[in-house]
Amino acid sequence: MKQEKEAKISYWAAHFTTIVSVTLVLVIIGLISLMSIGAAKETQRLREQLEVNVVMGDSVADATADSLAKVIRTQPYCKEVKVITKADALKNWKRDTGEDLMEIFGVNPLSPEVSFTLKADYASPASLENVRSALVSVPGVEAVVLPEARLVDTMNDNITRLFWILGGIAVVMILISFVLINNTVHLTIYSRRFTIHTMQLVGATDGFIRRPFVLNNMLSGLIAGVVASGLLACVLAFAPGAGFSDIYDVISWLDMAGVAAGLMLIGALLCSMAALIATSRYLHKDYDQLFR
Numbered sequence: 001m002k003q004e005k006e007a008k009i010s011y012w013a014a015h016f017t018t019i020v021s022v023t024l025v026l027v028i029i030g031l032i033s034l035m036s037i038g039a040a041k042e043t044q045r046l047r048e049q050l051e052v053n054v055v056m057g058d059s060v061a062d063a064t065a066d067s068l069a070k071v072i073r074t075q076p077y078c079k080e081v082k083v084i085t086k087a088d089a090l091k092n093w094k095r096d097t098g099e100d101l102m103e104i105f106g107v108n109p110l111s112p113e114v115s116f117t118l119k120a121d122y123a124s125p126a127s128l129e130n131v132r133s134a135l136v137s138v139p140g141v142e143a144v145v146l147p148e149a150r151l152v153d154t155m156n157d158n159i160t161r162l163f164w165i166l167g168g169i170a171v172v173m174i175l176i177s178f179v180l181i182n183n184t185v186h187l188t189i190y191s192r193r194f195t196i197h198t199m200q201l202v203g204a205t206d207g208f209i210r211r212p213f214v215l216n217n218m219l220s221g222l223i224a225g226v227v228a229s230g231l232l233a234c235v236l237a238f239a240p241g242a243g244f245s246d247i248y249d250v251i252s253w254l255d256m257a258g259v260a261a262g263l264m265l266i267g268a269l270l271c272s273m274a275a276l277i278a279t280s281r282y283l284h285k286d287y288d289q290l291f292r
Helices: 002-047 062-073 086-097 101-105 125-136 149-190 193-201 206-238 253-283
Strands: 051-056 078-084 113-118 141-145
Touching: 002 149, 002 206, 002 253, 051 062, 051 125, 062 078, 062 113, 078 086, 086 101, 113 125, 125 141, 149 253, 193 206, 206 253
Parallel strands: none
Antiparallel strands: 051 113, 051 141, 078 113
16 A cells, blocks of 8 residues: 555656656747747838838929829838828928028929838848839839848848747757656656556557556646746736836737647647657566566
C-alpha cells in the first residue's frame, strides 16, 4: 500500500513537473509570437506612411485636383488621399518659410497637389514606379514625387531581416522545447515502466498501453498551454499600467486569443508526441532492461 501510494505521488509529481516545464517553454514561444504579431502590424503601419505627392500644373484648378483625388481613391494601391488646394499650399509655404508669396508676386504662384499614402503591399520600388508611370501621364499632372527608393529598400530589408530573426528564434525554441518536453515526459513514463511491462504480460496491445500515457500527457500539455496563455494575458492586461500605453495598437485581445489557441495546440501536440516516443522505448524491453 505504501509503495503504491508513493508510486502515485511520484507519478503525479512527474506530471506536475511536466506542466511547469512545458508552461515555461510555451510562455517564451508565446512572447515571441506576440512580438512577431506586433512587429507585423508596426511594419504595415510604417509601410503605409509612405506618401506620394502628385503636383499639378500652374493653370490647373482645384476642382481638377479633386477629380484626380477621387480617381486615385478608387485605385487598389491607395490607402488615404487628400487634396492640397492652392490656398492650402500658400498657407503651408508661409508657415514653413515665413515668406508671403502673394505680397511678392501679387498672385498665388503655387499649384494644387494630391497627396496619398500607399497600402503596405505596394510599398516597394517597383510598385511605386508603376504608380508613378500611371499618374504622370494624366493630363494636368506636372510631376509625381515618390519616396526615395533607397529609403524603401532599406526599410523592407530591415523588416525582412527582423522576421527572419524572429522566425529563427521561434524554430530554435520549438526544437529546444521538444527536447525538454521529451526528457520530462520520458521521466514520467520511466516511473511507470513496470506498469507497462505488467500490462504486456496480461496481453495488452501496444496501442492499449500507449493510449492512457498519450492522453494524460496531452492533457498536461493542454493545461500548460492554458496556464501559459493566462500568464501572457496578465502581462498584456497590466502592460498599459507599466508604461506601455500603446500596446493595444499593435497587439489586440483577438491576437492574444489566437496565440492562446496556438499555445494549447502546441503544448498538447508536443507532449503527446513525446509520450508516444517515450512509451515506445519500453514496449519491447525485457524485464532486466527495465532497471537500466
